[in-house]
Every structure is written in structure tokens, then in C-alpha cells.
Amino acid sequence: MGNVVRIRSDAPKNRQSCMNTNCQPLLSIRGAGRNYNDGAGNTKIALSRVGLDVLPGELVAIIGPSGSGKSTLLQLAGGIDSPTTGSVDVAGRRISDMTEKERTLFRREHIGFVFQAIHLVPSMTVVENIGLSSIVSNHRTVDWKAEALVLLQHLGLHEYADKFPDQLSGGQRQRVGVGRAIFGNPSVILADEPTGSLDSGNRDIVLKLIRHAIDDGQRTGGLMVTHDLQAASYADRVIAISDGIIIDQFVNTAAQPFNGQRGGHDHDERIRSWFTAISL
Numbered sequence: 001m002g003n004v005v006r007i008r009s010d011a012p013k014n015r016q017s018c019m020n021t022n023c024q025p026l027l028s029i030r031g032a033g034r035n036y037n038d039g040a041g042n043t044k045i046a047l048s049r050v051g052l053d054v055l056p057g058e059l060v061a062i063i064g065p066s067g068s069g070k071s072t073l074l075q076l077a078g079g080i081d082s083p084t085t086g087s088v089d090v091a092g093r094r095i096s097d098m099t100e101k102e103r104t105l106f107r108r109e110h111i112g113f114v115f116q117a118i119h120l121v122p123s124m125t126v127v128e129n130i131g132l133s134s135i136v137s138n139h140r141t142v143d144w145k146a147e148a149l150v151l152l153q154h155l156g157l158h159e160y161a162d163k164f165p166d167q168l169s170g171g172q173r174q175r176v177g178v179g180r181a182i183f184g185n186p187s188v189i190l191a192d193e194p195t196g197s198l199d200s201g202n203r204d205i206v207l208k209l210i211r212h213a214i215d216d217g218q219r220t221g222g223l224m225v226t227h228d229l230q231a232a233s234y235a236d237r238v239i240a241i242s243d244g245i246i247i248d249q250f251v252n253t254a255a256q257p258f259n260g261q262r263g264g265h266d267h268d269e270r271i272r273s274w275f276t277a278i279s280l
């Protein structure tokens, strides 16, 4: 914790350049709610009337206490689950109206997931794990391996291409997890505690990779759930949720660029107090 988040009221660079060119959000959530039945006949409201947009080139962090609805929001954004009310659009397509099969096919092409529990396929090599979406989809191309190998080079893991996940360290496995999410240039990267199990050095590597994938070409947006202030410092905006609703929002003009230069040492007491509250 410390002086790593710098908040300003003016819009950050990525959002400004996007607004100048009138670009459309890559992720648009409108009035989204999700209720669960708790099994005893009671309705549990996990999320209520949530609205947010993620623009091309923008990384948005979601913070909030345990049980506040962060994972539910990410699942709706990724079409893993459907909202009880409201809508979710990704790359201009209404995924909340799709059938499960349509969503599965759409996800492979447009959405990259990074999980804390990385979920690599143990029986597949590193390069096969990177190109997984291409391997399992009908759009498999002869070039998938060449593309995956280039990505592995960027991840600094080229020499591990033919190894299996259990031959890698935790940090290396998460880099492969990020590579798998980036592979195929998805419209949206969704990350659920991507740095949760990593030491500080590997956290920085993984966050820079995510940031770079979003900055590169400005054709991708990202939504990241995190309890980690270091991770939030890489986001353009930080959204705080509690009891299933958005309660606060911060703009971060010092979002970490890919070259790793920190943007400054000012900070907003509001965001620090949120992290303090969450860590209690």
C-alpha cells in the first residue's frame, strides 16, 4: 500500500483520445441486476442496477468487500452468466440475449479471461495452452502455433513452449494465463484477481502484460476485479462496489503505462480509504 495511485478529476489519456474519435464502448453494461435463490426460498440480490462502459484502450478496476458482487459482475460481463435484469453488450453485440451456445462461441472470439486460479490445461503444452481458443474453435488456423510462439516470445517464455504447466513456476503459469487471454486479440480482457497469488515482481510483470495488451492498438478494453492497490494503479478508472451497487468511482490519470514509469506520487484519500476498508 502507499503512494501508487494518483487520482485526478480530468479524464485519462486513453479515454480522451477515444472520445475524440467517437468510439463505441467495447463493454457496455446497462441496469444489470442478478438475483439468486438462496435455497431456502429467499431471493439474494447479488447485483442491482449496475451500469458501466469500458472504452477501447481502457482498463477499469473493480474493488469492493467480499460478497459485494464483483465476481458476479465479471461473470455477466463475460457471458458466463446472464443478468436477471438489464443488458450486457460486448463489441456491439448483446450477449445477454444470446443462448448459452451462442455465448460460448462468442466468448472464444471476443473475450479473454485471466483467473487467479489460472486453469491451464495440464495435459497440454505451454504453446497449446496459449492457442487454446483457436484449438477448440472451428476457426482453427494453420497459423495458430506461429502466433502463439510470437506471443510466448513477448511473454519471455519462448523456451518453455513445449513444457507442461506443472514444469513452470506460479509466476510463469500466470504469464501463460495472460497470454492465453490475449491470444487472438479479444475485444475485452476480464481479469479476476489476476495477481492474487503472485509476489510483487511477478505482479508487476503480469499487470504490465495486461496493460500492454490493452494499450496496443487501442482495440481492447479490460475489466479487472482486484483487492490489490498495486493492480488498481494500472487501471484508468477504479469503481467501488458494495452490496451489489456502484458506490464510488475514481479516475486514475497515472495509470501505469507499458514502459513501467510511474505517473507520480499524489493520491486521493478516498481510494486509499476504500482499500483500507476492504482490507479490514
Ligand SMILES: Nc1ncnc2c1ncn2[C@@H]1O[C@H](COP(=O)(O)OP(=O)(O)OP(=O)(O)O)[C@@H](O)[C@H]1O
Pocket (backbone or CB within 6 Å): 036, 037, 038, 044, 045, 046, 064, 065, 066, 067, 068, 069, 070, 071, 072, 073
Ligand atoms: N450461485 C450463487 N447462489 C447463491 N448466491 C450467490 C451465488 N453466487 C454468488 N452469490 C451471492 O452473491 C453475493 C455476491 O457474490 P460475489 O461472488 O459476486 O461477491 P465478490 O464480491 O466477488 O466476493 P469475493 O471478493 O469474496 O470473491 C454474495 O452474497 C454471494 O453469496
